[in-house]
Amino acid sequence: MSTPTLTKETETQTGPAAAGKATTEPNPALRPGPGTTPAARLRRYALQGGKAVWGAGAIILFLLLWELGPAYLAPASTRVFLPPLHEVLEALGTLIGNGQLQNHLAASLSRSASGFGIAVVTAVALGLLVAWYGALDRFLNPLLEVFRNTAALALLPVFTLLLGIGETSKISIVAYAAFFPVLLNTIAGVRTVDPLLIRAARSLGLSNVQLFQKVILPSAVPTIFTGIRMAGTSSILVLIAAEMVGAKAGLGYLIVNSQMSFLIPDMYAGILTVSLLGLLVNYLLVGVERHFSRWRTAVGSRTA
Amino acid sequence: MTSGTGPIPKISLQNITKKFTVRPSKDSPEGAVLTALDGISLDVSAGEFITLVGPSGSGKTTLLDLLAGLTKPDTGQVLVDGREVAGPGRDRAVVFQQYALFPWRTAAANVSFGLEGVGSDGKRYSRKERAEKAREYLELVGLGGFEDRYPHELSGGMKQRVAIARSLAYEPDILLMDEPFAALDAQTREQLQTELLRIWATTGKTIIFITHGIDEAVYLGQRVAVLSSRPGRLKEIVDIDLGDRSGDEDVRSNPAFVEHRHKVWSLLHDEVRRAQEAGHAKIQPDGTAPDETRTITTGKAA
Numbered sequence: 348m349s350t351p352t353l354t355k356e357t358e359t360q361t362g363p364a365a366a367g368k369a370t371t372e373p374n375p376a377l378r379p380g381p382g383t384t385p386a387a388r389l390r391r392y393a394l395q396g397g398k399a400v401w402g403a404g405a406i407i408l409f410l411l412l413w414e415l416g417p418a419y420l421a422p423a424s425t426r427v428f429l430p431p432l433h434e435v436l437e438a439l440g441t442l443i444g445n446g447q448l449q450n451h452l453a454a455s456l457s458r459s460a461s462g463f464g465i466a467v468v469t470a471v472a473l474g475l476l477v478a479w480y481g482a483l484d485r486f487l488n489p490l491l492e493v494f495r496n497t498a499a500l501a502l503l504p505v506f507t508l509l510l511g512i513g514e515t516s517k518i519s520i521v522a523y524a525a526f527f528p529v530l531l532n533t534i535a536g537v538r539t540v541d542p543l544l545i546r547a548a549r550s551l552g553l554s555n556v557q558l559f560q561k562v563i564l565p566s567a568v569p570t571i572f573t574g575i576r577m578a579g580t581s582s583i584l585v586l587i588a589a590e591m592v593g594a595k596a597g598l599g600y601l602i603v604n605s606q607m608s609f610l611i612p613d614m615y616a617g618i619l620t621v622s623l624l625g626l627l628v629n630y631l632l633v634g635v636e637r638h639f640s641r642w643r644t645a646v647g648s649r650t651a
Numbered sequence: 652m653t654s655g656t657g658p659i660p661k662i663s664l665q666n667i668t669k670k671f672t673v674r675p676s677k678d679s680p681e682g683a684v685l686t687a688l689d690g691i692s693l694d695v696s697a698g699e700f701i702t703l704v705g706p707s708g709s710g711k712t713t714l715l716d717l718l719a720g721l722t723k724p725d726t727g728q729v730l731v732d733g734r735e736v737a738g739p740g741r742d743r744a745v746v747f748q749q750y751a752l753f754p755w756r757t758a759a760a761n762v763s764f765g766l767e768g769v770g771s772d773g774k775r776y777s778r779k780e781r782a783e784k785a786r787e788y789l790e791l792v793g794l795g796g797f798e799d800r801y802p803h804e805l806s807g808g809m810k811q812r813v814a815i816a817r818s819l820a821y822e823p824d825i826l827l828m829d830e831p832f833a834a835l836d837a838q839t840r841e842q843l844q845t846e847l848l849r850i851w852a853t854t855g856k857t858i859i860f861i862t863h864g865i866d867e868a869v870y871l872g873q874r875v876a877v878l879s880s881r882p883g884r885l886k887e888i889v890d891i892d893l894g895d896r897s898g899d900e901d902v903r904s905n906p907a908f909v910e911h912r913h914k915v916w917s918l919l920h921d922e923v924r925r926a927q928e929a930g931h932a933k934i935q936p937d938g939t940a941p942d943e944t945r946t947i948t949t950g951k952a953a
Contacts, residue, residue, distance in 0.1 A: 544751055546721065547751035549721060550719045550720075550739050550744070550745040551739065551741070552738070552740055552741055561767070562753065565753070566753075566754075566755070642755040642756075642801050642802075642803065
C-alpha cells in the first residue's frame with residue numbers, strides 16, 4: 348500500500364469537475380478559494396471561533412454545574428458526596444503528585460493492553476478462518492452467538508473462581524470482552540468483499556493465497572478496524588469493573604477503594620481519569636481506523 | 652503470436668453447452684435447471700475484433716466467463732491457440748462493466764496488479780519496472796499524470812480507462828470485454844469506443860466485446876455475433892464492412908453503417924421480445940438470481 352501525501356487531497360477536491368474530458372492535463376486549475384482578503388479571513392476565523400465555543404458549550408455548562416451545583420443546589424446532606432470540581436481537581440493533582448495515579452493507570456493500561464492485544468490477534472485470525480471456510484462457520488456460529496450474547500461481566504465470577512483474582516483473570520476477561528467485536532467485524536469484513544473484485548482477481552489467475560492477501564484482506568481492513576475500535580471501548584469498560592471487584596491496583600480499584608475510605612474527591616478523580624482515558628483511547632483508535640479506510644471515504648471528509 | 656488467419660483460430664468455441672441449477676426460490680421450490688448456452692460454435696481469428704449482442708439472459712456473460720476460464724462448459728470445448736482452456740490465464744484479460752478496480756490502490760497500483768508475482772512465463776518484474784509499465788499503459792489509455800489517484804477520485808470513464816490499462820499491462824493476447832461502456836454516459840462512451848479502436852489498432856489484440864448496444868456492436872466489431880434469447884444459441888454472424896474507421900467522419904451516419912445496424916436490429920428484435928415475454932433476468936455465474944440476497948463464493952467455486 349502506498350502512502351499518498353496530504354497535498355494531493357486539496358488538489359483532488361477540484362478534480363471531478365475538470366476530470367470528465369481532460370485526458371492529458373493531470374492538474375485542473377486550482378481556483379483560489381474565498382476568504383483571501385483580510386476582512387473575509389477575519390470573518391471566517393470569527394465563524395470558526397463561534398462554532399468552537401458552541402461545540403464546547405455543553406461541556407463548559409456541565410463543568411460549571413459541577414463546580415457550582417454542589418454549593419448552591421444540592422441539599423447539605425448530599426454535598427459531602429458531591430464535591431465541587433475544584434476539589435476533585437485538587438485531589439487529582441495530589442494523586443499525580445505522589446505518583447499514585449500513575450501507578451494505578453499503569454496497572455490498568457498494562458492489563459487492558461495485554462487483554463486487548465490477545466483479543467485482536469486471536470479474533471482476527473479466527474474471523475478470517477470462519478469467514479473463509481463456510482463449514483467452520485456453520486459449525487461454530489451457534490456457539491459464538493451464545494457467547495457473544497453472554498455479557499462479559501456476567502462471567503466475571505467464573506473467571507475469578509477459575510483464574511483467581513490476579514492478573515490472569517483480569518487480562519482474560521478483557522480479552523473475552525474485546526474478542527467478539529473484532530471477530531464479528533472481521534467476519535463481516537471478509538464477507539462483504541465485493542464479489543466483482545474477487546472475479547477480477549480470479550480472472551488474473553490469482554491463487555487462493557494471493558487472492559486472500561491482495562484482495563480480501565485489504566478490502567476487509569476498514570471493517571476490521573471498526574471492530575477493533577469497538578473492542579477498545581469495551582475492554583476499558585470491562586477492566587474497570589473487574590478491578591472494582593478484586594484488585595490491589597488499577598483505576599477501578601482506586602475508585603472503589605477511595606469510596607470505601609471516604610476519600611470522595613479521590614473517587615471522582617479516578618472517575619475523571621477513566622473517562623479521559625476512554626476518550627483518548629477512542630480518539631487514537633478512530634485515527635488509526637481513518638488511516639486505514641482512507642481509500643473508502645471520499646476525500647471530502649474534512650476535519651475542520 | 653501469429654498474425655492473420657492461420658490454420659488454427661485464436662479462439663475456438665466448439666459446440667458449447669452450459670447449464671445452471673438455479674437455487675430454490677419461492678416460485679420454484681425445487682430449483683430448476685437453466686440452459687444458458689446451447690450448442691455454440693464460433694471461431695475467432697487472431698487480431699480480430701468481434702462483438703457479441705443478445706437479449707438479457709442470452710448467456711453473454713456466461714460465454715465470457717467460459718473464455719476467461721472462470722467456469723467450465725458442460726459439453727463442448729473452449730480452445731485458445733488450439734489448447735483447451737483449463738482456467739484463468741494471463742493470455743486473456745477481462746474488462747468488467749463495473750470497472751472492478753481495487754479501491755485501496757492508486758491508478759498505477761491497479762494497473763500493475765497483474766504484473767505482481769511470477770508471471771506465466773516465469774518472469775518477475777521489479778517494483779520499478781512495474782511502475783514504468785503502469786505509467787506506459789496509463790499513457791496509452793490517455794491517463795498520463797493520473798498515476799497517484801485513487802479510484803474514488805476518478806470519473807466513470809477514467810475508471811474504465813484504468814481497468815483497460817490494467818488488462819493490457821500484462822500483455823494478454825486476448826481482451827474479453829463484458830459491456831465495458833454500459834455504465835458510462837453517451838459522450839464518454841463514444842469517446843472510449845474511438846479510443847478502444849485506436850488501442851486495438853496499435854496493440855493488435857484479439858478482442859471479444861459483449862454489449863447490448865446495437866450501435867456499439869456495429870461500430871466496433873469486424874463481425875457481430877447475434878445470440879438468441881435463452882437458451883443462448885448463435886443466431887447469426889453479421890460481417891461488418893465500414894471501410895476505414897480511423898478517420899474523423901461520422902461513421903454512424905453513413906449508409907453502410909445504417910444498413911448493418913438495421914440488419915442486426917432486425918435479428919435482435921424478435922429475440923428481445925421473446926426474452927421479455929419469458930421474463931428472463933440475469934443469472935449470476937454461481938446460480939443466484941439477482942433479486943436474492945447475494946452470497947459470496949469466496950474460495951472454492953469454479
